[in-house]
Amino acid sequence: MNQKFQTVSAQPSPAMLAEKLAEAARFIRCHSVASIFHAGSGHPGGALSSADLFACLYGAEMNVWPNAIHDPSRDRFVLSKGHAAPALYATGAHFGFCDAKAALALRKLNSPFQGHPHVLDLPWVETSTGSLGQGMSVAVGMAIGLRLQKIPARVYTMLGDGELQEGEAWEAAMSAAHHKLDNLCAVIDYNKLQSDNCNDAIMRLEPLADKWRAFGWSVAEIDGHNIPEILDHLGRAGATREKPSVLIAHTIKGKGVPYMENIPTWHGSVKLTPAQTEEALTALGASADEIKGFMHVS
C-alpha cells in the first residue's frame, strides 16, 4: 500500500478507500473522454476499460509519490498498452503528478501529453511506449535491475488483451518466470476487443489463464471493475514469492459510456463531437459545472 500517503493521513477504512478510488476512476474516465474530445482523435475504449485498474494502482497499491518521482525506491509502472495514454495522464492529474487542465492538451504540438506516453516529456512516466508488447519487456528489465541492486520496489505493467498476440509478450512472460521475478505484476485489461474486432475474430487468446500458468506465473482472474477485488488481488500478488503474478482483469471496453461499451470502433481513430462528449460525461456522472470545465478550456 501507498506508504508515503499513509504517513500523511491515517489509513482509511476499506469502505472509505473504495469510495475514494471509485471517485478517482470516475475522474479518470471523464478526463480521458474530455482530452480525447479536445484532441480530435485518440483511443477512448481502452482508456475507459482500464480506469478502475489505474485508480487502484496509483491510488492505493503502488508506492509512488508526486514529490519524489526520482526516488529510486519508488514502484515502477509501465503502460505497455501505450494507446491508453489519456487514462494514464488523467490518473497523473488526479493524483498530483501533473496539472489536470494542462493534461487536456492531449496530442497537441508542444504539449508533453503526446498520443503515446514519452519519458522525456513527462518525468513521472517511467518509459516510452506505443509499440505493443515492448513495455512488458521493459518491465521485466526493470524488475531484474531493481532486484540486482537490492531495491525492494515493485514493477507493474498494464497490457491489452490484443497486445498479448505479440510474440514479445510471451518472450517477456517466459523470461519473467525463469528469473523468478516476484517483484513483477502484470495486469491484463481483458476487455475482449482490440482494434478491428473482438479478440476471437482476430486471433483467439483462450485459454488465457492456462497459458500464463503454463508459462510459470501466479494467475488470478478478477472483475476489473470491482475495486475491492482489484485491491485484494494486487495485495496477494505482492505477497507471492518466487513467481511473477498476472491479474487477468475482465473489463468492458468503453465502460461507463453506454454508446461506446463493447463497440470495437470506439477503440481509436474516432473524433468525438461536442454532443457525444456531453452525453459521455453525463453518463459518467459529471455535473453540469464539471462538464463545462472539461469541455471549455481557455
Added chain:
Amino acid sequence: MSLNSPTASLCEAGAPALIANSDSLREAFGKALSALGDEFPKLVVLDADIAGGTGVHHFRKSHPDRMIQFGIAEQNMMAAAGGMAAVGLIPVVTTFAVFCLRAIEQARLSLCYARRNAKIVASHPGLDVGPDGGSAQALEDLAAFRAIPGMTVISPADPTEMVLATRAMLEYDGPVYMRTGRSPCARLFGEDHKFEIGKGQIIRDGDDVTIVACGIEVARALAAAESLAEEGISARVVNMATIKPIDAALLSRCAVETGALVTAEDHNIHGGLGGAVAEALAATTPCPVEFVGVKDTFGASGEPEELAHHFGISAPFIADAARRAIRRKRK
C-alpha cells in the same frame, strides 16, 4: 469468468464513423488492391489488426478469402509472408511503417535474403502520422529498408500514382517496400500519368535548381517551386517515387542542367531519399545538394501541417533550401 462477451453482431451495431480520409494514399492503395484482386489470383493480403488503418478493409470486403489475419504480431506476419511466397502466392504485408521496422529482420532474411516475391506496404509513415506522436512516426523506414540488398523501395506522391504503383509492385517479381500515407493529400496527376519502378519524372521544368522529392513532399516541392518562380527563380521538380533503385541517370542530367539540387522527404535527413540522391551524384556528377527532412530527431504529436512547419519540411523550408543550393553553386 467473463463479464461480457461481445459478439460479432454486437460489434456491428452503434459503430461511429472512423476518421475517414478518402483522398489519402492508404485509401487509394486499399481500393487499388481490391480492384486488382481478380486480375492477380495469387495475391493475398496479410493484416495485423489494423485493416481499417491501412486501407485494406477494401480488399477484405471484395476478397475475404484472400485476407489473412495475423493478429497483433507483425514479426510472425512478415516471415509468414516469406512462406506464402515460397509456395507460389504473392503476399502483401500491411501494417504501419513503424511496425514494419519491428519486423525488419524478418523482412531481411525471409523476404530479401531468400529473394521472395513478397511485398510490404506501410501506411502511416513520417510526420504525416500526426497526433499519435513521436513513437508512431517512422522517420527511419526508407533508410532501413533501402539498406537491405535486393529490396525495392517506393513512395508514391498522390492517389493516382498510388494506384499505378500498386499494379507495378504486383507485376514486379521480387521484394518491395512501399509507403502509403495517413492524411488526405492533394491530387497532382491526371489520368495520363505513368509510373515505372526505378524511373523519376520531371513534373515541373526549371533550370536554376532541381528539387527532388518523394511521397507527400512532392506537393510541397511544387508549392515551393511556385513561390520561387515569383522571385524569378526557376526550379525544376522531380518526383522520385522510387528511392531504390534510384534513377541515377536522371539525377545526373539534372545536376548538369541545373547545377544544384534539393531533396525533400518526410523522413530523417539521414539515409533516405537525400542519402540515395547524394550517393548517386557523388559517384557521377557532384554538385551542391541541400537536404530537407527531419533533422535527426524524433517527431511529436500535432497535426501534420503544423508538424511539417515545426520540423522544417513544409514548402517555405524547401524554397529556402533551394536558395541556399543556388548560392553554393554560384560561389
